[in-house]
Amino acid sequence: MSQQITLRDAMRTLNLTRDGLADRLGVSKRAMDSWLLPDDSNEHRSMPTVVERFIAEILHSGPKSTQSVQSRSSVAGSAHLLSVEQFSRDSLEDLFRLADQMQPIARRQKICRVLEGAVLANLFFEASTRTRISFGSAFCRLGGSVCDTTGFTFSSMAKGESIYDTSRVVSGYVDAMVVRHPDLGAVAEFAQATHIPVVNGGDGPGEHPTQALLDLYTIEQEFSRLNKLIDGSHIALVGDLKHGRAVHSLAKLLGQYRGLKISLVAPAALALPDTIANLAARNGNVIESFDSLADGLAGADVVYATRVQKERMGGEVIEGYSADFQLNLAAVEAWCKPDVVLMHPLPRDSRPGANDLSTDLNHDPRLAIFRQTDNGIPVRMAIFAQLMGVADQIPHSLREPAWRHPHQVGPDDAGFHTLD
Incomplete structure (x- = not known):
């Protein structure tokens, strides 16, 4: 290492x-x-x-x-990754330790082929850009290949095929599946029909476990640079906390840490469900609810903004979500700490009137959203390495790339983007 x-x-x-x-x-x-x-x-x-x-x-x-994560052959003792509730604090740290080892591969500095010959099925029955490509890229970076399908229109489910039949059939073609589905619990049904690894890429309003894992990994990385610990920190969750599956999974994971102050900043109509808030409140964490940015952001070390999930509302009327909830440069300068970390699971809605994370923060070094998305590759690589039982082979299988690779991915990346 x-x-x-x-x-x-x-x-x-x-x-x-x-x-x-x-x-x-x-x-x-x-x-x-x-x-x-x-x-x-x-x-x-x-x-x-x-x-x-x-x-x-x-x-x-x-x-x-x-004990090294290399001795483990699955994610938190399971053949599948369906929920963040599978993880303990120790298994989180195991995964992040392995993700650290994946960073040189994710950054194009090394090549690894431990999954050569393996095939991944990306089964996305709901729209996706970054999650689908990120999973595919992570599998390919480890030497595997990917088959994609998107939407119900191009699936046999449009002909009435059951989840069980689809899962069993696809399992005969591939070695792992990532599934995104609009219905709560549908991904678990896929897992019940197969012995090959199934990863939850988002199940309706339920969970988005890999997003939350990369979010937490990003917080740890940002805090390492800022000389902070997650334990005892102040994290503000802002926006649609009712329907956002990414924030649901993250809130559950935060319950593994100790002494947190978690500020829930949302109008009553978009409040975090009590069952999830209770999981976040473990280990002496203090949960407080606010209906204004000015009160909720004060003293926060991390501000995690979320998009209003209109596609999950089914005609539900949004009350109280006005322009006052938009996280923009003026709000950050007025109410946030100078070293605050600004995050968002993406996509953010940049259209006028959306009141989402503002683009006027794009050149602010406190904005971590692109470092956050980049971290999705090493975290998902680590997940595949654990599920496919090749984690112990990673350190011995690295070689130099033959192509030219960028030192920094984006032209506007902050100077600390390449810090470990």
Whole structure:
């Protein structure tokens, strides 16, 4: 493993910030920052061997188990990934440790072919752009190939075929499935009909587990840069908290952390369901509801905005969601902390009157939405590696790419985008 992965693993396992780990090791904060920089940075420095040995000793004698995720062959002990409720705090950290190992592959710095010969079926019965392409890209980056289908029109379900029959038939053609379906519980039905891995790509108003996992991984990465821990932080969830499956899954995952303040910022008509709020309130987390941005954003370390899910409302009238709920530059400057992290599961609705996350924040370095989407690749690669039982092969199967790859993906990426 690279020294960056080793250091991030130590911070995660010991639940320490960058500065906290530097103090534990007895080194300067400047040295720690130089060790965490990418290898191609002019300010990168190699970590002394004695420090590596000291870290290994600390982790070996630490209170938490450091069993490698490579020894696991499935996601949180299951053959499928259907819900974030499958995860414990330890299994989350296992997954994120493996996602760290996937970063060089996701960033086009390394090539891996551990899934060569495997075929993924992307079965999307509901519109998708980034989720479908992200899953396909993640599988291909590990050497597999992908078959796509989108919508009911081009599916035999339009002819009356059952979920059971569709799942069983497709299972004979491929080695894993990602399913998105507009009906709650439909993805679980696919899983019940097969022994090959099934991943929930979104089931109606239910869950979007991989989105929440990449969201949480992004928060951890952003906090690493900002010298913060997720435990004890303040996270504001803004917008359509009633219908948004991504925010439902994220709220459940936040319940695995301790001492959080979670601000729910939405009009009463779009409030987070009580059953989900109760899961978020575990481990001493404090849940507070607000009906204005000014009150809900004050002191937040993360603001997670969501789009109004009109496609799930079935004629339901939206009351109280006005322009006052739009997260724009003026609102951020007026009410947010200078180092706030701004997130959104995307897509955001940029049309006039949508009152979604504003495009006037596009060049603000606090906007993490593109770093967030980029993180979907290593997280989904880690999921496939666990489900397909190849996690232990990753470190030994890397090679250099033959093509030119970008140092930063977007021309407007903030300068810290490549930091580990």
